[in-house]
Amino acid sequence: MNPDLELDCRGMLCPRPIIELARHLGDVPVGGEIVVYADDVAAASDVPAWCRMRAQEYVGVQNADDGVPGYRVRRLS
Amino acid sequence: MTTYLDTASGEPLHPAARAALEQAREHGYADPRRLHGPARNARILLDNAREATAEALGIRADEVTFTPSGTHAVHLGVLGLLLGRARQGNLLLASAVEHASVMHAGQWHQARGGAFETLPVDALGRVRVDDAERATVLAVQTANHEVGTVQPVADLAQHAPVFTDACASAGRLPLPEGWSAAAASAHKWGGPAGVGLLLVRKGARWRNPFPGDDRVDERATGMEDVAGALAAAAALQAVVAEREETNARQAALIDRLRAGVTAIPDTDVVGDPVDRLPHLVTFSFLYVDGEAIVTELDRRGFAVASGSACTASTLEPSHVLTAMGALTHGNLRVSVGRESTEADVDRLLAALPEVVAGIRRDAGL
Numbered sequence: 001m002n003p004d005l006e007l008d009c010r011g012m013l014c015p016r017p018i019i020e021l022a023r024h025l026g027d028v029p030v031g032g033e034i035v036v037y038a039d040d041v042a043a044a045s046d047v048p049a050w051c052r053m054r055a056q057e058y059v060g061v062q063n064a065d066d067g068v069p070g071y072r073v074r075r076l077s
Numbered sequence: 078m079t080t081y082l083d084t085a086s087g088e089p090l091h092p093a094a095r096a097a098l099e100q101a102r103e104h105g106y107a108d109p110r111r112l113h114g115p116a117r118n119a120r121i122l123l124d125n126a127r128e129a130t131a132e133a134l135g136i137r138a139d140e141v142t143f144t145p146s147g148t149h150a151v152h153l154g155v156l157g158l159l160l161g162r163a164r165q166g167n168l169l170l171a172s173a174v175e176h177a178s179v180m181h182a183g184q185w186h187q188a189r190g191g192a193f194e195t196l197p198v199d200a201l202g203r204v205r206v207d208d209a210e211r212a213t214v215l216a217v218q219t220a221n222h223e224v225g226t227v228q229p230v231a232d233l234a235q236h237a238p239v240f241t242d243a244c245a246s247a248g249r250l251p252l253p254e255g256w257s258a259a260a261a262s263a264h265k266w267g268g269p270a271g272v273g274l275l276l277v278r279k280g281a282r283w284r285n286p287f288p289g290d291d292r293v294d295e296r297a298t299g300m301e302d303v304a305g306a307l308a309a310a311a312a313l314q315a316v317v318a319e320r321e322e323t324n325a326r327q328a329a330l331i332d333r334l335r336a337g338v339t340a341i342p343d344t345d346v347v348g349d350p351v352d353r354l355p356h357l358v359t360f361s362f363l364y365v366d367g368e369a370i371v372t373e374l375d376r377r378g379f380a381v382a383s384g385s386a387c388t389a390s391t392l393e394p395s396h397v398l399t400a401m402g403a404l405t406h407g408n409l410r411v412s413v414g415r416e417s418t419e420a421d422v423d424r425l426l427a428a429l430p431e432v433v434a435g436i437r438r439d440a441g442l
Contacts, residue, residue, distance in 0.1 A: 014386060014394070015406040019364050019440050042386045042394040042405050049404040053345060053363060 003072065004032035010068055014042035018050050021073065025056070028075050033059065035070040047071035080421045081380045084265075085222060085245065085357045085412035091267030094312035098269060098304055105303035110293055120293070123303050127294075129310035130274065133317045134252055142275040142296040143306045147244045147262025150273035151178040152185075153286065153296065154240045154258040158214045159186060161282030162238065166213035167191040172204035172228065173400035176242055179216050180396070195400075201349045202226040202401045209236035219246040219253055223384055223397040223410055224348030224359045225331075231255045238281070247274070248316040249324060249355060257281040266316050267415070268309030271302055323415060324355040330413050330422050331358045337426040341433055345404040357412035359384065361398070365407030365436045373432050374409075379425055382410045407433075 005028050009017035017038040028034055036047060044061070051058035051073055059072035081089070090098075105122040107115035124138075131138040144150040159169060169183050173195040183193035196206045202224045209215055215237040220227045222245035230241050234255025241256040248266030252259060258281060263272035275296060277283045283296075290298045316323070335358055338344050343363035362370065367385025374381055384395030385408040394405035411425070 015364050015366055015440070018406065019442060022364065022442065040386070045394060045399045045402070045405045049345065049402060050363065052402070053343060053404065 003035040004028040005034045006070070007034060007036045009036055009038040009040075009043070012038065012040060014040050014046055016040075017043045018046050021047065021050060022054070025054075025073075025075055030075050030077060032075050034073045034075070035062070036073065037064050037068050037070045039068045043071060044069065047073065079375075079378050079380050080417075080424065082411045082413060082417065082421070082425065083380050083382045084414040084417075085410060086382055087264050087270065088267045088414060090269065090308075091312035091315055091415070093315040094268050094308040097311035098308035101304035101307040105307065108300055109303065119303050122307050123293075123301055126303070126306040126310040129314055130306075133310070133313045134247070134276070136252070136276060137279055140276050140279055142277070142294050143301045143309075144273035144275050144297070145271060145299070145302070147260055147265070147273040148178040150260035150262070150275040151176065151240075151242055151244070152182045153275045154242075154260045154277070155179060155182040155214065155216055156186060156286035157277070157283040157296075158238055158240050158258050158281070159191065160284040160286045162213050163284075168211060168213045169193045169216060170196055170206070170209065170212035170214075170237070171216035172196050172198060172218065174198050174202050174204070174221050174223075174226075174397045175216055175218055176222055176244065177396075179218075179240075179242055183216070198400050200402055202347070202397065203349065204228055204233075206233065209233050212237040214238055214240055214257075216240045216242070218242040218244075219259075220250060220354045221245065221348070221397060223357075223395060224401070224403075225353035225357050226349040227352045227354070243276075245357075246354060248313055249320060252276075258283060263305070263309035263312065266309075266313055268312040269302075269305045272305040272309040274309075319415075327413050327417070328355040330417060330419065331356065331411075333419065333422050334358055334411060334426065335360075337422070338429065341430050347398065347401060347403040356414070357410060359398070359403075359408065359410045361385075361404040361409070362407035362433045362436075363404060364440055364442050365433055366440075367406055367408050369436050369439075370407060370409065370432060373436070374425075374428070377428055377432070379428065381425075382412070384408045384410060
């Protein structure tokens with residue numbers, strides 16, 4: 001499935017990728033998906049933790065062509 | 078005047094240690110192995126330190142070795158048990174939330190042909206293991222140094238020989254049952270820095286993994302810091318004697334903090350709220366930069382630690398928080414001391430909402 005929104009957070013240090021995720025959650029409809037591409041290792045923990053704390057769904061990770069992980073989030077509310 | 082809330086990194090010297098240190102510096106300078114009067118004095122002081130330490134911990138004096146640090150004691154404990162059981166196997170299993178010194182010992186073991194695996198933990202940070210039998214040596218801390226969660230060491234020790242890192246808990250909690258080797262660090266209970274304890278149970282198979290030395294204590298390397306060891310022992314005795322009262326008071330302060338920070342929106346308070354170390358708590362604020370919050374709190378007179386990546390020399394987030402699935406950025410570890418008061422905690426609780434809100438506002442939220 002293609003995401004509704006891709007956020008390029010390459011080169012950003014945490015918490016910046018999480019802040020971008022929070023700012024853009026409203027840009028996708030409920031049920032829609034955002035992918036956050038982040039090379040900061042902290043994002044691997046912090047995207048799922050954000051989903052738990054904000055009651056959104058963490059779908060999983062898929063790597064971009066350049067190997068940078070993309071963290072998939074589905075908007076639930 | 079700074080409010081010091083980082084005792085888990087280093088506790089101020091206990092008054093009992095200060096007195097012992099001054100006295101022992103004067104009389105404990107000689108090499109305890111020599112056959113003259115000053116050496117005998119040093120030997121007596123060292124033996125006293127060993128006996129007092131053993132008594133405070135409820136173990137035998139010949140199970141106590143003084144090392145130059147807690148980290149070195151961990152390395153000796155982990156690797157020495159592995160070497161002692163080399164004929165049985167070479168698999169070190171360690172909880173994923175062990176102190177970095179255990180992880181470094183595991184990597185050293187692995188680099189020399191051994192096997193090293195980590196065991197997952199639950200959301201409270203408690204290790205989960207159902208196949209501990211396959212371990213040659215199991216490394217499980219007595220209680221976690223970042224989130225405070227107490228580990229089921231005695232249960233696990235029924236399945237494999239256990240090394241327990243007691244650096245965060247020694248003096249505060251009794252040693253758990255069942256360990257084969259353990260480590261502790263004096264500056265975490267109010268003794269001087271530069272004194273660690275390696276504890277090896279009578280009958281445990283342990284071999285020195287390093288070159289060794291010719292000391293009175295065969296596990297020791299280099300001349301002991303006699304005065305430091307005596308000061309550490311004096312502090313440990315005092316702390317153990319006071320701990321029922323200290324623990325109750327500190328646990329109540331931490332309960333107050335845990336309850337108070339939940340008033341700040343989007344805060345992740347982690348670790349077991351009940352079965353934990355009495356003196357520390359870890360929490361993380363969403364969207365907050367760890368370095369920014371530690372710096373701002375420092376400016377306002379609070380000394381606290383953080384496990385966030387931006388505050389670590391490695392730029393890696395805390396592996397403890399990562400293993401627990403906790404938020405790693407915006408992290409603070411607050412640890413109270415013997416003299417911390419309710420007023421200290423309340424001032425921190427009063428400052429935090431404004432500090433957190435300010436950093437979030439600067440981030441554009």
